[in-house]
Amino acid sequence: MRTVIVSGASSQIGRMLLPRLAQAGFRVIALSRKGEPAWQEGCAGEVSWLRADISDPQSLQGLPAADGLIHLAPLAILSDALAAFAASGVRRLIAFSSSSKFSKAQSPVAAERAFAARLQAAEDAVAAACGRHAMHWTIFRPTLIYGCGMDRNVALIRRIIHVTGFFPLLGAGSGLRQPVHADDLAAACVAVFDNPAAFDKSYELSGGECLSYRAMVERIFASLHLKPRFVRIPVALFGAALRLLAFIPRYRDFNVAMAQRMNEDLVYAHDDATRDFGYQPRKFQP
Structure with a gap:
């Protein structure tokens, strides 16, 4: 039985990935700073949890022997940690970046442009580190992720609708989106693990359906058995609302450029x- 380490295992992709790995015959070592989440009891098979912080080299001392690493935590912290994983025998890496590398590269907001640049630098650093440690790597860049109610996209829209009964829209909401289910990303991890065609490559992983931002929100209304109700919000008011939302730590990077992208493909x-x-990702099913 081969062993794979999953870092950031308590994430929404992790919730889908751990059962898939166990069913595929892997022994899974799940790493998380917070320890075992409540949902882990549903993971049958060889899954064990280890409390560890990838950004802290001390917590990676004495890692168990493993064949591969699937990194679901932020990509920027990975390259410096790869030596510790290589020492435990890891020779296969699957990691997640983001399509924000492209969508935010030309943003009017300096912080977003810097974020996109950091993603590019992190991808380059990971590829270089894998070369030094004789690891085959695959990097995924998913689009708008949903599926477990743990995201900041579909789940946030759902919460806004639940609280207000409507959704604030900037312009027509005509920008096209391809939401991708976390389970489709988990399936991709299993599919590429032993596939040489995917070695040392990066991939965009979008959802199986392309629809406008407004249509995406309408489908979320439908999933709540509610009639769609939209309120057109001026840019200035939208910006003020997002600045208030940014006081919540989870949403501190929210800005008006994010609202303006409602009308960008x-x-x-x-x-x-x-x-x-x-x-073969599924169609959008909120």
């Missing part, structure tokens, strides 16, 4: 992933 083809490992 954020579409990324996943043809390469379909060709190399049969990626």
Whole structure:
């Protein structure tokens, strides 16, 4: 039985990934700063939890022997930690970046441009570190992730609708989106683990359906058995609301540029992933 370490295992992708790995015959070592989440009891098979902080080298001392690492935590902290994982025998890496590398690269907000640059630098650093440690790597760049109620996209829209009964919209909400389910990302991890066609490559992983921002929100209304209700909000008022929301730590990076992207297309083809490992994501099902 081969062993795979999953860092950031308490994330929404982790919640879908751990059962898939166990069912595929892997022994799973799940790393999390917080320890075992409540949902882990549903993970049958060889799954054990280890409290560890990837950004703290001391917590990675004495890692168990493993064949691979699936990194679901922030990519920026990975390259410095790869030596510790290599010492435990890891020779296969699957990690997650983000399509924000592209969508925020030309943002009018300096902090977003800097974020996109950090993603690019992190991808480059990971690839270089894997070269030094003889690891084959695969980097995924998902689009708008949903599926477990743990995201800041669909779950936030759902909460706004639940509290207010309507959704604030900037303009027509015409920008195209491709929401991707966390379980489809988990399936992609299992599909590429032993697939040489995916070694040392990066992939855009978008959802199986392209729809406008407004249509995406309408479908979330429908999932709540509510009639869609929208309120058009001026840019200045939207910016003020987002600045208030940014006082909540989880949303501190929210800004008016995010609202303006409601009318921008954020579409990324996943043809390469379909060709190399049969990626077939589902349609949007909130």
